[in-house]
Every structure is written in structure tokens, then in C-alpha cells.
Amino acid sequence: MAVTMKDIARNCGLSSGSVSQVIRNPDNPRFSPATRKLILETAARLDYHQNSLSCALRTSKTRLIGLMLPWNEPEVMDNIERIVSENGYKLLIQFTAHPRPGMEQAALQSFLSWNVEGIIWEPSSLENASCLPLLERIHKEKRPLILLERGVNGMDFPLVRTDYTPALNVAVSHLKDQHYRKVVFAVSKSSAPIMKTQCEVVRGACRRMGLAFHTCQLDVASPDLSGQIRHLLSGEKKGDTAYICFSWLALNFIEEMEALGLSAPDDLGLVLYSDLLLGGRYRFSEIVRPKLTVVRSVCSILAESAIRFLLSEIRHDDPRGLPESTHYAELFINQSTKRN
Amino acid sequence: MAVTMKDIARNCGLSSGSVSQVIRNPDNPRFSPATRKLILETAARLDYHQNSLSCALRTSKTRLIGLMLPWNEPEVMDNIERIVSENGYKLLIQFTAHPRPGMEQAALQSFLSWNVEGIIWEPSSLENASCLPLLERIHKEKRPLILLERGVNGMDFPLVRTDYTPALNVAVSHLKDQHYRKVVFAVSKSSAPIMKTQCEVVRGACRRMGLAFHTCQLDVASPDLSGQIRHLLSGEKKGDTAYICFSWLALNFIEEMEALGLSAPDDLGLVLYSDLLLGGRYRFSEIVRPKLTVVRSVCSILAESAIRFLLSEIRHDDPRGLPESTHYAELFINQSTKRN
DNA sequence: CTGTTAGCGCATTCAA
DNA sequence: TTGAATGCGCTAACAG
Numbered sequence: 153m154a155v156t157m158k159d160i161a162r163n164c165g166l167s168s169g170s171v172s173q174v175i176r177n178p179d180n181p182r183f184s185p186a187t188r189k190l191i192l193e194t195a196a197r198l199d200y201h202q203n204s205l206s207c208a209l210r211t212s213k214t215r216l217i218g219l220m221l222p223w224n225e226p227e228v229m230d231n232i233e234r235i236v237s238e239n240g241y242k243l244l245i246q247f248t249a250h251p252r253p254g255m256e257q258a259a260l261q262s263f264l265s266w267n268v269e270g271i272i273w274e275p276s277s278l279e280n281a282s283c284l285p286l287l288e289r290i291h292k293e294k295r296p297l298i299l300l301e302r303g304v305n306g307m308d309f310p311l312v313r314t315d316y317t318p319a320l321n322v323a324v325s326h327l328k329d330q331h332y333r334k335v336v337f338a339v340s341k342s343s344a345p346i347m348k349t350q351c352e353v354v355r356g357a358c359r360r361m362g363l364a365f366h367t368c369q370l371d372v373a374s375p376d377l378s379g380q381i382r383h384l385l386s387g388e389k390k391g392d393t394a395y396i397c398f399s400w401l402a403l404n405f406i407e408e409m410e411a412l413g414l415s416a417p418d419d420l421g422l423v424l425y426s427d428l429l430l431g432g433r434y435r436f437s438e439i440v441r442p443k444l445t446v447v448r449s450v451c452s453i454l455a456e457s458a459i460r461f462l463l464s465e466i467r468h469d470d471p472r473g474l475p476e477s478t479h480y481a482e483l484f485i486n487q488s489t490k491r492n
Numbered sequence: 493m494a495v496t497m498k499d500i501a502r503n504c505g506l507s508s509g510s511v512s513q514v515i516r517n518p519d520n521p522r523f524s525p526a527t528r529k530l531i532l533e534t535a536a537r538l539d540y541h542q543n544s545l546s547c548a549l550r551t552s553k554t555r556l557i558g559l560m561l562p563w564n565e566p567e568v569m570d571n572i573e574r575i576v577s578e579n580g581y582k583l584l585i586q587f588t589a590h591p592r593p594g595m596e597q598a599a600l601q602s603f604l605s606w607n608v609e610g611i612i613w614e615p616s617s618l619e620n621a622s623c624l625p626l627l628e629r630i631h632k633e634k635r636p637l638i639l640l641e642r643g644v645n646g647m648d649f650p651l652v653r654t655d656y657t658p659a660l661n662v663a664v665s666h667l668k669d670q671h672y673r674k675v676v677f678a679v680s681k682s683s684a685p686i687m688k689t690q691c692e693v694v695r696g697a698c699r700r701m702g703l704a705f706h707t708c709q710l711d712v713a714s715p716d717l718s719g720q721i722r723h724l725l726s727g728e729k730k731g732d733t734a735y736i737c738f739s740w741l742a743l744n745f746i747e748e749m750e751a752l753g754l755s756a757p758d759d760l761g762l763v764l765y766s767d768l769l770l771g772g773r774y775r776f777s778e779i780v781r782p783k784l785t786v787v788r789s790v791c792s793i794l795a796e797s798a799i800r801f802l803l804s805e806i807r808h809d810d811p812r813g814l815p816e817s818t819h820y821a822e823l824f825i826n827q828s829t830k831r832n
Numbered sequence: 833c834t835g836t837t838a839g840c841g842c843a844t845t846c847a848a
Numbered sequence: 849t850t851g852a853a854t855g856c857g858c859t860a861a862c863a864g
Contacts, residue, residue, distance in 0.1 A: 153633075154604075154633075154857095156856095156857055156858085157857070157858070158857080158858095166834075166835085167834075167835050167836070168857085168858080169834085169835065169836070169837085169858095169859080169860085170833095170834060170835070172857095172858065172859060172860085173834090173859085173860090176859080181833095182833065182834080183833065183834075184833065184834090187833080187834080199625075199629070201601060201604065201605055202605055202857090202858085203549075203605060203607070203856090203857055203858070204602070204605040204606045204607075205545055205548050205549045205554070205606065205607055205856085205857075205858095206549050206840085206856070206857035206858045206859090207857075207858055207859080208545050208840095208858095209543075209545045209546050209549055209840050209841070209842095209856090209857080209858075210839085210840055210857080210858045210859050210860090211840085211858085211859065211860095212840080214545070223570075223772075224564070224566045224569055224570050224573075226564045226566060229564055230563075230564050230587065230589070233564075233585060233586075233587050234587070234589075234590065237586060237587075242584055242585070242586070242602060242606075243584070243585045244582055244583070244584065244585075245573060245582070245583045245584075245585050246573075246577060246582070247570065247573050247574070247577070249570070249574075249772075250574065261541060262544070262582060264494075264541065265541055265542055265543060265544040266544045266545065266582075267543070267544075267545055285539075289539075293493075293494075399771070400770075400771040400773060400774060403774055403779060428770070428771070430740075430768070430770055430776075431739070431740040431768070432563075432589075433740060434740060434743055436770075439743060439779065439780055440779055440780070440781075441780075441781045494841095496840095496841055496842085497841070497842065497843095498841080498842095506850075506851085507850070507851045507852070508841085508842080508843095508851095509842095509843080509844080509845095509850080509851065509852070509853090510849090510850060510851070512841095512842060512843055512844085513843085513844090513850095516842095516843075522849065522850085523849065523850080524849065524850095527849080527850085542841090542842085543840090543841055543842075545840085545841075545842095546840070546841035546842045546843095546856090547841075547842060547843080548842095548856095549840090549841080549842075549856050549857070549858095550841080550842045550843050550844090550855085550856055551842085551843070551856085552856080833864105834863100834864085835862100835863080835864075836861105836862085836863070836864090837860100837861090837862080837863090838859100838860090838861090838862100839858100839859095839860095840857105840858090840859090841856105842855100842856090843854100843855095843856095844853100844854085844855095845852100845853085845854085846851105846852085846853085846854100847850105847851085847852080847853095848849100848850080848851075848852095
């Protein structure tokens with residue numbers, strides 16, 4: 153097996169306790185320079201390396217951070233990993249894209265069993281009743297936990313989220329300026345629950361501005377997604393309607409529009425909700441044609457502020473600091489709704 | 493602090509050793525049903541959960557797997573995470589997209605210090621001299637390690653890789669059929685070293701087919717990337733040249749083509765090398781316009797075979813099994829090179 | 833200046 | 849059928 157401190161101690165004719173001291177603090181004035189040199193040299197010679205397990209068990213410092221996301225969002229994931237890594241921590245990962253019941257609870261439990269020093273969690277949905285007792289415990293033990301995007305019931309953990317409200321309001325007003333008369337908010341069935349608030353924001357904005365409003369939940373998993381969309385698109389009066397599509401759904405709309413010979417912005421408008429940064433440089437809304445008007449949040453900043461706050465919580469037990477930090481999404485107007 | 497076995501033992505008036513036995517094996521016939529029930533019930537009542545650290549320290553079984561990738565490739569990452577998670581393992585993550593010297597070595601060392609049961613590593617470049625001693629040790633200790641895409645010098649770890657050769661040959665032949673007379677292979681400077689082999693494959697194919705050939709390394713980080721590409725594109729005779737672009741670079745070509753009023757496939761051809769699956773459903777080559785002819789490998793299968801092999805290596809110490817597994821990339825012809 | 837000791841929480845062996 | 853003792857590798861307090 154691997155070289156341990158005991159091995160070094162034996163080689164030097166010292167005790168493992170002394171070895172520990174010197175290795176943890178090579179400039180320790182408690183030991184004579186000769187001893188220190190001897191210990192460090194034999195450590196190097198034997199190719200000694202710390203055993204993180206025992207070290208963590210002993211000190212309760214694991215330098216581990218648990219990250220649970222509903223899917224692999226590169227913009228969030230990459231940033232968090234980079235910063236975590238720069239600070240000497242390692243990431244324990246769990247995605248919840250394919251949720252089994254109790255999965256998030258189990259993952260939290262597993263994080264705790266590894267004694268992670270902090271957790272960043274973007275809950276995959278709004279209801280997490282099964283996680284409540286666990287969260288209660290996390291709260292009581294003061295283990296730092298940052299929630300992303302969605303809070304959990306009554307629990308008051310720091311929440312780092314994006315507020316889409318202002319941008320959505322501006323978007324609707326923009327659509328009215330462009331003489332659209334009706335707005336359809338399209339989401340996938342699975343993401344519908346977490347889009348409810350935003351949906352209401354748009355509904356409200358439409359009412360105030362005198363636009364008609366509809367929601368539309370599509371079954372993304374169905375083989376007949378095309379059919380659903382085609383049906384939707386072909387039933388409209390030309391030029392009247394603007395669609396707000398959540399995430400990738402916009403792509404399906406574009407494809408069906410091509411098939412039906414419809415084009416944005418004239419025959420209909422298309423607004424992307426939640427852009428994605430791809431390959432670290434390119435935005436989804438910019439690489440498709442037509443380029444999409446988009447309500448976009450900068451996830452990288454969100455991620456960065458979450459992880460930095462987590463790290464500061466870990467370092468000093470500062471009870472102060474942000475209880476909730478909100479980033480605002482912005483509207484970027486592009487070809488898909490810009491009528492001359 | 494958290495509830496330990498000792499707490500349960502005290503509550504039951506038993507010893508922690510007995511508690512351990514029963515919890516590890518609830519049907520243990522060595523203990524009376526009454527005792528077993530008592531222990532399990534108080535465990536539940538006190539909300540006991542294993543401490544992974546001490547358990548791992550004791551048994552040398554961490555159920556941890558180290559994953560090191562040169563960047564967050566969702567198609568690889570997601571698949572590995574899912575399978576790992578389904579098998580009760582957790583993933584320790586390290587990306588090496590922003591390499592500091594010694595970073596990969598440090599990450600490997602860190603994996604070892606956590607006693608991970610296996611490692612999947614896609615080396616970020618071809619030279620890893622600094623990692624050799626470590627790899628030697630990993631090899632000696634028989635700790636399962638699977639390499640992705642690139643081997644490391646003389647070390648013979650199992651290697652799961654994509655072979656682009658046949659597809660590249662077919663691609664060149666296709667380009668000749670379409671009456672292109674020259675092929676330019678464009679990569680970013682940073683990825684150039686690992687593209688060397690493929691570059692030679694294309695060079696060879698061009699020679700055999702009587703096509704001219706050039707390579708071209710672009711500085712992706714430079715603010716004047718547009719300028720570099722524009723210069724490249726404007727210097728060519730119309731209709732003669734097909735560009736093979738590595739990964740996202742294709743997008744920069746598309747943008748410059750739009751700016752210059754050039755269009756594929758007529759004014760020039762465009763072949764994408766290494767497609768990306770986005771959002772789990774959509775291919776980069778299919779969402780841009782023109783749709784791109786692409787040399788594509790199915791990373792998800794690659795990832796899956798790597799992780800499954802790793803898991804099987806972990807479970808039984810089977811020395812047999814694939815020493816090297818090769819997947820073949822395929823050519824998909826699309827609008828960007830298809831002339832009439 | 834350096835050594836000893838007592839755990840961290842758990843699993844395992846041996847003894848009762 | 850159960851308890852006690854030992855040690856995984858390391859740290860920290862204390863003793864010399």
C-alpha cells in the first residue's frame with residue numbers, strides 16, 4: 153500500500169507524531185533544522201503523499217464541495233469547478249436530470265456523509281418535501297448551503313437567483329411595438345411547474361398592454377413533437393403571434409417554421425427564454441438563423457457569486473452577508489422579432 | 493455533531509461493534525431478531541447515517557471515481573455521471589480547460605489521496621512527462637485507470653478512443669467528388685498538438701487524391717480572430733477550397749463568410765470536425781446554417797463504454813478485457829459541401 | 833527539541 | 849448471542 157507517516161517515522165528513527173508536525177508545517181521552529189530536513193527529504197524520497205481520508209476524518213476538514221444541478225449547465229458547472237479548484241477544493245457532483253424519487257434527498261445525504269464543507273444546489277423542482285428534514289439538519293449544523301434559482305419552502309438558505317420579471321415585461325412591450333397582437337408562452341411539460349411564475353408575469357404584462365395571451369405545454373419526449381408544433385403554427389393568423397420559447401424548444405419551432413415556409417419576424421415572432429452559452433464562447437441565440445431575440449441571464453456571474461459566497465461562508469463563520477442575491481435577466485433584441 | 497454507531501449502541505445498551513454488524517447486514521443470523529429490530533429501529537429513530545469518511549478509511553472502499561476532462565463535454569460528462577450515480581458511486585471532478593503547469597499531475601495525486609476506486613482521464617495534451625511517475629505507481633498498485641482519446645507515452649492503460657482516419661479519408665474523397673481542388677485544415681493554436689495525427693491523415697488523403705493541402709493554426713484567443721479568418725477567406729479563388737474546421741471554429745468561419753458575402757457550398761466548402769451534442773438533443777452541425785457536413789463521433793457511446801469498463805475493472809480484478817477500444821467516427825454529408 | 837497518547841467513526845477478529 | 853480490542857492514517861494536546 154501507499155507510504156504513510158509511520159513509514160517515514162520508521163525510516164528516520166522518529167515518531168509519526170513528529171513527522172506529522174513537520175510535514176504540516178515545514179518551518180516549525182519546534183524542530184531542529186536537521187530533523188526537519190531529514191523528515192522532508194525522506195518524505196520526498198519515499199514519495200509520501202497525504203491520505204485525504206484519514207486527514208479529513210481527523211480534522212473534519214474535507215475540502216470537498218457538493219454540487220447538485222438539474223442538468224449539466226456548462227456555464228454554471230465550468231465556473232464553479234474552476235473557482236473551487238483554484239481554492240484547493242474538489243467537487244462532488246450529482247446531476248438530477250433524470251429524476252428518480254428521493255434522488256435529491258439521497259444526494260444531499262451522500263454529501264453530508266462525506267462531510268462536504270459546503271453545498272450548492274439547484275433544486276430540480278419546486279416541491280422537495282422529502283428533503284425538508286435533511287435541510288433542517290443542515291441548517292441546524294450550520295453547514296453552508298446555497299440554493300440556486302429556487303428556494304425551498306420555508307427554509308431560509310441563501311438564494312442566488314435570476315429575476316426575469318423586468319426583462320419579460322420589456323419583452324412584451326417590445327412585441328407590442330412590433331405590432332404582434334398575441335403572445336404564446338411555450339414550455340415543455342416537464343419544465344412547466346418551474347416556469348409558472350414567469351408565465352404569470354407574461355400574462356400580466358399582456359393584459360396590461362392589451363395583448364392576447366396563451367400558454368402551451370409541449371411534450372418534448374413525444375415522437376410527435378413536430379406535429380404538435382406544426383399544428384400550433386398553422387392555426388394562427390399570419391403576422392399576429394409571437395412565441396416565447398423556453399430553452400431548446402425554440403429550435404423545434406425554427407425547424408417547423410422552415411418546413412411550413414414561415415419566417416420570422418414577419419409571419420410570426422420568436423423570443424428565446426433562457427439562452428445557453430456553448431463552448432464557452434457562443435450563444436445559442438446567435439448561432440441559429442434567424443438570430444433570436446432573447447431574455448437572457450448571465451449564468452456565469454450567477455455561478456460565480458454563488459460559489460464565492462459559499463467559500464466565504466466556509467472560511468469564516470460570518471453570519472452576515474447576502475441572504476438573497478438577485479441577478480437580472482436582460483432582453484436582447486434580434487432579428488427574430490425585429491420588423492423593419 | 494452527527495449521530496454515530498456509538499450513540500446507537502449507548503441507546504440500546506449494546507456495544508458499537510454489534511451495531512456495526514447489524515447495520516451492515518440486517519439479516520445477520522448471529523444476532524437475535526429482537527436485538528436486530530432494536531438496533532435498526534433506534535438507528536432510524538436517531539436518524540443515523542454512515543460516515544463515508546471513516547467507513548472508507550477502514551475498508552479502503554470509497555465508492556469514488558475521479559474524472560478529469562480537458563473541458564466540460566456534456567455528452568461525455570452526463571453519461572459518465574449518470575452511470576456512475578446509478579451504480580452508487582460518486583464523481584470527483586477536475587477540468588483542465590485552463591491548464592496550469594502540473595495541474596493534471598496534481599489532480600491525479602488528489603484523486604489518489606482520496607483513494608478513488610477508479611479514474612477516467614482524457615489527457616489535455618500529448619506530453620505528460622510530469623505525470624509518468626504517478627502513472628507508474630497507479631499501474632503498480634493496479635488502480636483502474638481508463639484513458640480517453642489519447643494514450644500516454646509508453647504506459648499501457650486501457651484506452652478508449654475515436655478513430656477519425658476512415659471518416660477523414662472518406663471526407664476528402666467526398667470533397668474531391670464535389671470538385672474542390674484544395675483542402676485547408678483549420679485548428680486553434682491551442683488544440684494544434686493533439687490534432688497533429690488527424691492533420692497528417694488529411695494531408696495523406698489529399699496527396700493520394702491529387703488535392704492541394706494546407707494547415708492553418710488560428711489564434712482563437714486573439715481579438716482579431718475575425719481578421720485572421722477574413723484574410724484567409726478573401727485570398728482564395730472562388731469555389732476551389734474546402735475548409736475543415738475543428739469544433740467551434742466552424743462558427744467563426746460561418747460568420748466571416750456571411751460578412752464577406754460568401755456562401756457554402758458554392759464559394760467554398762465547410763466541413764466540421766468533431767460535432768457537439770447540445771442540450772442532449774441537438775447537434776451543432778444541424779442547428780447552424782448552412783447545415784454542416786461533419787466528421788462526427790458519438791461521444792456518448794465512448795463515454796459509456798469507458799465507464800462501464802472501469803466499473804467492471806473495479807468490481808472483479810479481471811485482468812482480461814479490452815486493452816484498447818476504438819470507436820469510429822463517421823462522415824455525415826450536409827448542405828455545406830453538397831453542390832447541386 | 834521530540835515522543836507519547838488519545839481519539840476521529842467504523843469494521844473485524846477474537847474472546848466470552 | 850454479544851462485547852472488547854485493535855487499527856485504518858492522521859492530528860493535536862500534552863508530557864517529557
